[in-house]
Amino acid sequence: MQQTNKLRPFFENLNFERDDNHMVINFGPQHPSAHGQLRLILELDGEQIVKAVPDIGYLHRGMEKMAENMIYNEFLPTTDRMDYIAATSNNYAFALAVERLLGIEDKVPRRAKVIRMMLLELNRIISHLFWLATHALDVGAMSVFLYCFREREFAMDLMEDYCGARLTHSAVRIGGVPLDLPEGWLGQLAKFVNELPGNIKDYEDLLTENRIWRMRLEGVGVIDQEMAKSWGCTGIMLRGSGIEYDIRKEEPYELYDEVEFDVPVTDSCDSYGRYKLYMEEMRQSVRIIHQLINMYEETEPQLMAHVPQYISAPKEDIMTQNYALMQHFVLVTQGMRPPVGEVYVPTESPKGELGFYINSQGDPYPYRLKVRAPSFWHCGILQDLLPGTYIADVVTIIGNTNIVFGEIDR
Amino acid sequence: MMRPYQPKKNVQKKAYYTDRFWVAPRIPEEPVPENSPYAEDLKAVKKACKVLNAYIQRGQLVIYINPEENVAALKALKETRGYEMLSELSAVDFLAQRGGFEVFYQLLNLSEARRLRVKCFVKENQAVESVNPLFRSADWAEREMWDLMGVKVNNHPYLKRLIMPDDWEGHPLRKDYPLEGDEFAQWYEVDKIFGKEARDIIGPENRDPGRVDRYDTERFARLGHEVPRGAPAEMADKEEETPLSYQEEEGVFLIEKFSEENSKVLDKRK
CATH class of the missing domain: 3.30.460.80 (NADH:ubiquinone oxidoreductase Nqo5 subunit)
Structure with a gap:
């Protein structure tokens, strides 16, 4: 290994001066199209990529280590910082994993489930709009970026009205949700989802038959079925390769088995096919939200599961009943103690399968917590996907995989 | 009384109190059903x-x-x-x-x-x-x-560190690795940029550039609560809030000064 000198960058295992005509270039870690801190080492033969080595870790905060030193409720806001485009989906995946570990999954009140699903689908729309905006910007369509961000702002306003935060929501708790919907929120949500399909049509009018968009996306970033399975692709990356697998449908959680929605699939395997899936998924989210708005009215007002051993009682009980106050004090200062055992719980986040593996040894701190973040695998696939393509397509492919570095590096 | 030895092999945070009769329940391990x-x-x-x-x-x-x-x-x-x-x-x-x-x-x-x-x-x-x-x-x-x-x-094709830097020492997710990092981790940037001999000059309190000391009167760490440079430490407690103003008093050339009276606040999005 090269000797690391003071204040001199060193490029490990890299040979910039070569005998053949190949050139090695460094893409990132500070590159606007890398969607975060991705360093990509590309070996080029002319304009064609011969070898690609993604280098990650620039945003590593040691979340799994932090989780081992925090009680379960303490860790929940940290999960916001993984996929910060759609923070609620991380909060929810963690909360669901802990609920399954505790065995209280079916004790979560129905209203909390409806609110959670509304937030999850709203986050899916936010994430997909953000994906389309940045992806189109990477490919060169500036106006789509502005339109998408306009619509995303309305969705962010809704999130802000519910939980007070625009990016780091922490809007879900273990055992339910902290708050009921504010006055008039449902009407605003209905207004938003009524408007959105028209906006999606506008984006499609701009892009779907756009000559440049099609030339840049069609046949670029082809992931065949074998490759998608072998690389652990999930979400749209998997469905774009013709495999119909949506965790919301196949292993339903919350009330996803009660709502009607379709899972769009394409076997075109390329970036253009995946773009179409994203657009269709937004429409399906709108469809789910419409059904949830009707379901909300029929629910009881309870918001948190009633499991005094693990979850604090409602505020009213804490203020009036001695034993509830004692339990609340223990749960806040020491934390809940789940049973000994382990779970792996997958959920369908906007980017793919977001799973939490939790190993509990009966302490208030998880013994081991492993985050299965979809972007991690979708970033690893770059080393097989990029060779053979041209340097101009690199940005398209990175943008199309929809990776977020908060959850790759964790 | 001799102080107790601290466990070195597992430095994960422990609950500060556990009932000595506490037996943690277990998630049942069910047998695999036939014909499933x-x-x-x-x-x-x-x-x-x-x-x-x-x-x-x-x-x-x-x-x-x-x-x-x-x-x-x-x-x-x-x-x-x-x-x-x-x-x-x-x-x-x-x-x-x-x-x-x-x-x-x-x-x-x-x-x-x-x-x-x-x-x-x-x-x-x-x-x-x-x-x-x-x-x-x-x-x-x-x-x-x-x-x-x-x-x-x-037989891994390329077994190399993925997330930590290549020249890292130790494996951070092990239980014997402290949360705040071992000595190597804490001095990593200092060692790499200035060399090991600079450790004493820089000192542990300055090795982290993101650290904010509330009572530091030398560097003005708290926005809106600045104290004069070199002020005595007891003043740090009593500092009065100095509201920040990003507008220059005389105004900037060619730029109209913003005033709240002449501006209109929209109560709803256009």
């Missing part, structure tokens, strides 16, 4: 290698095998039982209790929506065989496992 798809899976694994233990926990099958036979077990599951996706692979540190790691492989059968976990116990310094030829997703997962846990993988 999981029983078929288990049979396929039994044919390929020795199964040490198998049970169903929270609806997912868990199979314990010997670490030498991990490739055989995963191959049987992939080829005969349709477990075509390796969704997760990592290790759990049990060095303090049992002197090794539990490595787990989380598999998914896409056509039948079934998940199972294959686990094996690896002693410290014992290597596992790479499952990269079966699942390409193992490539990065095994690198991450090596990087953060220090479990070696044999």
